[in-house]
Amino acid sequence: MSPSWILATAALPAIVRAATLDSICNVDYAVASLPEDDFYPGITIDKASVSTAATTGYTAESEWFPTTTIDYCNVTFAYSHDDIPGDVVHVSYWLPAPDNFKNRYISTGGGGLAINSGTSYIPSGVIVGGVSGITDGGFGSFNTQYDAAFFLANGSVNWEAVDMFGFKAHHELATLGKEFTKNLFNVTSCTKLFSYWQGCSEGGREGWSQAQRYPEQFDGYAIGAPAFRYGEQQVNHLTSNVIEQTMDYYPPTCELDKITNLTIAFCDPLDGLTDGVVSRSDLCKLAFNVSSTIGESYSCEASAGTPYSAATPAQSGVVTAEGAAVAQAILDGLYDSDGNFVYFSYQPGSTFTDAATAYNETTDSWGLSISGLGGEWVARFLEFENTTTLDSLDGFSYDTLRDLMIQGTELYNTSQQTTYPNLTSLNTAGVKILHIHGEQDFSIPTASSVRYYDSVREYIYPQLGYNESVEALDNFYRLFLVPGGSHCTSFSYEANGGWPQTTLQTVINWVENGTAPGTLDNAGGTIDSICKWPLRPLWDADGTMTCVYDQASLDTWTYDIDAFPFYLY
Numbered sequence: 001m002s003p004s005w006i007l008a009t010a011a012l013p014a015i016v017r018a019a020t021l022d023s024i025c026n027v028d029y030a031v032a033s034l035p036e037d038d039f040y041p042g043i044t045i046d047k048a049s050v051s052t053a054a055t056t057g058y059t060a061e062s063e064w065f066p067t068t069t070i071d072y073c074n075v076t077f078a079y080s081h082d083d084i085p086g087d088v089v090h091v092s093y094w095l096p097a098p099d100n101f102k103n104r105y106i107s108t109g110g111g112g113l114a115i116n117s118g119t120s121y122i123p124s125g126v127i128v129g130g131v132s133g134i135t136d137g138g139f140g141s142f143n144t145q146y147d148a149a150f151f152l153a154n155g156s157v158n159w160e161a162v163d164m165f166g167f168k169a170h171h172e173l174a175t176l177g178k179e180f181t182k183n184l185f186n187v188t189s190c191t192k193l194f195s196y197w198q199g200c201s202e203g204g205r206e207g208w209s210q211a212q213r214y215p216e217q218f219d220g221y222a223i224g225a226p227a228f229r230y231g232e233q234q235v236n237h238l239t240s241n242v243i244e245q246t247m248d249y250y251p252p253t254c255e256l257d258k259i260t261n262l263t264i265a266f267c268d269p270l271d272g273l274t275d276g277v278v279s280r281s282d283l284c285k286l287a288f289n290v291s292s293t294i295g296e297s298y299s300c301e302a303s304a305g306t307p308y309s310a311a312t313p314a315q316s317g318v319v320t321a322e323g324a325a326v327a328q329a330i331l332d333g334l335y336d337s338d339g340n341f342v343y344f345s346y347q348p349g350s351t352f353t354d355a356a357t358a359y360n361e362t363t364d365s366w367g368l369s370i371s372g373l374g375g376e377w378v379a380r381f382l383e384f385e386n387t388t389t390l391d392s393l394d395g396f397s398y399d400t401l402r403d404l405m406i407q408g409t410e411l412y413n414t415s416q417q418t419t420y421p422n423l424t425s426l427n428t429a430g431v432k433i434l435h436i437h438g439e440q441d442f443s444i445p446t447a448s449s450v451r452y453y454d455s456v457r458e459y460i461y462p463q464l465g466y467n468e469s470v471e472a473l474d475n476f477y478r479l480f481l482v483p484g485g486s487h488c489t490s491f492s493y494e495a496n497g498g499w500p501q502t503t504l505q506t507v508i509n510w511v512e513n514g515t516a517p518g519t520l521d522n523a524g525g526t527i528d529s530i531c532k533w534p535l536r537p538l539w540d541a542d543g544t545m546t547c548v549y550d551q552a553s554l555d556t557w558t559y560d561i562d563a564f565p566f567y568l569y
Contacts, residue, residue, distance in 0.1 A: 021097040024184060025054040025073035033183035035079070035176055041171065042082050048455040049078035049090075060123030061554045062197070063489050063499040063524070064224075071097055073124045079176070084160060089138040091173055094126050098185060105181045106504070107174045107210075107218070109203025111488070112373065113145040113463070115165055121198050124504055130196070131181040137161070137169040148377060151386055153265045166415030167209040169209060174210070174217055175479035194221055194512060198504050200224030200488035201444065204435075208418050211260030211433065215425035218505040224488050225444045228452065229568065230420035231408030233342050233444060234381075235401055236334065237374030240355035242396050243329045251324035251367040254300035254315035254358075256352040259327045262293045262319075264349050264493060271483075272539030275526045277497045281347035281439050281446070281536045282553035288348055290328040293319045299363075310369065330355055333559070334398060341565035342402045344447040350440040350486070351493065368393065382407055402563050409566070419569040420454060421459035426476060432510045433477045434503055436520070439486025440494065446481060450557045453479045453533065455569040480520045490524060498525025519547065 023029070030050050031482045037044070056071040073095040081087045106125035110116045116134035125132020136142045139149035139161065151160040178195055187193050192404035195218045197207040204226030210217050227233050245252050267284035268274055278284055305311040330352060334342040346352075358369035382404060409417060426433070437449040456477065461469035484490070484497020491497050500506075501523035511513045519529035527545075531537050534554055535547035561568045 017114055021054055021056075021071055021073055021099050022094075024095060024098060025052050025075075027052055030075045030184075033180060035179040035183070038139075038228075038284040039179055040172070040175060043079050043176075044082055045077060045079045045176075046088075049076075051076050058123070058126065060119075062123070063118060064121060064200070064502055065124040065127050065504065066523075068123070068127050069330075070123060070126045075180075078173075081160075087138060087160070089164075089169065089172070090121075090136040090142060091176065092142065093131050093133045093177055094122050094178065095131050095184065096126045096129055099132075100126075100129050101185050103185075103187060103191060103193055104128060104130030104508070105129045105174070105193060106132045107170060107177065107180045107195075107197050107199075108132060108134055109170070109197070109199025110308055111201045111203055113147045113376075114202065115139065115146060115169060115206070116142060117199070117203060118142065118180060121203070124198055125196075125402075128196075128504060128508060130183065130194075131177060132548070133173050133177040135169045135173040138162045139164075147380055147388070150380060155386070157384065158396075162412070162415050166412070166418075167213055170206050170210055171214055171217065180205075182212070191234075194219050196504060196508065196510070196511075197221045197223070200226075202227050204228075205230065205416070205418050211423065211426055211431070212418065212420040214431045215431060219431060220511040221431070221435075222504040222507050223433065223435045224503075225437045225441055225446075226418070226435070226449065226452075227444055229448060230412055230416040230418065231410075232405045232568070233448065234373060234377035235404045236343050236345075236444075236445075237354050237380070237410060238393070238396070239334045239401060240330050240352065240358040241344070241368060241393055242401060243376070244326055244355060244357070245368060245393055245396065246398070247326055247329065248324070249320075249326055250357040250368060251320075251323040251326055251352075252315050252317065252366050253303075253312050254298045254325045255317065255319055255328065256355060257300065258298035258319055259290060259293050259324065260298060260349065260351050262296060262491060263288055263290070266292070267349055271537055273543065274547070275427060275496045277484035277494045278347075278349040278440065278527065279527065280553065281349055282435055282536065282550075282556045284329075284348040285556045286552065289344060290331065291321075291326045293327075294321050294324050295319060300371075310356070310358060313361075317390050326355070327352065334401060336399050336402045337397070338565050341559055342398070342452075342563040343405065343561065344445045344559050346442055347439055347496070348447050351442045351443040367543075377408070378404055382411070384542065406564060409564075419455065421452075421455040421569045423456050423477065424460055426458075430511075431476060432507055432516075434507045434510070434517070434520070435477065435479045436482055436500060436503060437479070437487070438482045438491065440484060440491050440497075441487045443487040447557055447559065449479060449481075450533070451559070452569065453477070455557070459569075474516070474532075478517065481528050481533060482522075482529045482530055483537060484525065496526040498522045498527060500530060 108121035115137040270283040271279040299316040484494035531547035
């Protein structure tokens with residue numbers, strides 16, 4: 001043990017004696033455990049900001065971890081960057097009781113334009129015996145999102161907020177959090193503190209931002225449906241809207257739902273098991289024709305709406321040729337006027353959430369409903385208007401979307417694109433990554449994750465054949481597509497799909513015990529295990545699943561994106 005550590009622990013005798021949650025959940029103890037003043041050059045921790053709060057008997061429920069009752073202490077404090085006047089960043093860490101601590105630290109990510117997910121993921125750290133953290137990114141509060149901090153008071157862009165959202169805040173959260181954890185639980189320099197990341201969607205992108213920039217920040221990652229390739233991903237939310245506008249047909253929401261349900265019914269048995277789950281959306285692409293839905297009747301009760309959709313009236317009718325054509329165009333992906341491929345779409349069987357239309361009660365007709373994520377991205381982050389959406393899509397064409405994607409990539413390439421493919425240093429550092437994506441994700445195309453996986457594989461191992469490069473990549477990075485999975489959760493339309501609830505525990509077992517997962521445990525559905533990409537599930541007549549290699553199916557995941565003046569990893 002180094003002399004400096006002996007001196008540090010001598011100054012903090014309470015750390016050695018602490019044995020209960022109450023004994024560590026007080027302000028004095030937390031202040032004494034903070035990183036030293038010079039630990040992170042350029043950052044000053046406000047010791048007067050420290051607060052603590054103990055909670056016992058908290059029931060944590062999520063599809064990302066088993067339902068568990070936990071006791072924890074929430075420690076919150078603020079810090080500032082010395083070179084930014086008025087700058088304040090808040091971080092919050094949930095601590096397990098000392099007798100439940102297992103030498104682990106876990107950072108958790110956000111979703112949408114939120115840099116944290118509140119209590120959605122943070123309990124998972126305590127469940128696995130670690131300190132678990134979230135950050136507010138310096139945006140003002142834990143409930144303040146990135147868009148609210150994008151402009152400074154004078155109307156100019158807050159480029160510090162751009163970098164904090166892109167990568168910086170989570171680097172600081174983990175760097176401070178790991179040191180805080182070591183001090184809290186007297187983890188000596190001779191003892192390994194394992195560190196992990198868990199997050200999905202924006203939280204998945206944030207995880208990759210750390211992996212790509214700071215290869216020794218975490219030992220393992222549980223990453224879901226990452227929103228990387230940000231310049232394309234956010235504009236792509238408008239693709240369905242522009243298709244509807246270009247084709248001059250706005251399908252009633254029930255018509256699109258009918259097409260989704262008919263797709264699922266047709267494609268469900270293609271994997272060999274009729275269980276209400278499209279486990280092979282690639283076979284579905286090869287076999288299903290959307291035009292077969294024309295003339296099928298639909299009927300839906302009035303809906304109050306969801307976080308992703310507006311209220312709708314009761315509806316009935318039949319699937320029209322126009323509706324089927326719109327659905328097919330959406331599934332085909334975005335092409336520009338020269339016939340070049342711009343960006344991929346969602347897998348068949350997913351909902352057409354981006355294509356949701358708005359009902360006009362006065363005219364008894366359906367019309368355009370601009371995607372919130374896509375509309376705000378273009379209006380605020382590309383056109384620099386302090387507004388939450390676009391007024392209209394007048395004049396928008398497929399070429400417009402392509403050009404906006406190029407603009408976004410060029411503006412935010414160093415902060416939010418997050419597609420750096422050279423992960424050699426992660427392999428060298430012994431890091432392990434489990435990357436999952438719902439096969440029927442309606443928000444971030446599943447093919448997005450496949451493309452990045454292949455970009456990494458081809459970049460690192462250009463001299464190897466396909467099978468050899470997959471085997472080499474397996475050493476530290478594995479991708480799993482969740483049958484019937486939606487966006488970061490299970491899919492109500494395919495209720496038997498389930499979700500891999502113990503992904504974090506699996507990556508911990510890989511890191512700490514060397515147990516690499518050949519399949520991923522599933523929960524809440526009829527499918528017990530999930531195949532490791534590029535193998536695909538197939539059931540035989542007696543109901544036995546095998547993970548198979550199917551070249552024709554794999555080819556459906558590969559796209560020649562040739563519409564850009566740069567290569568898109």
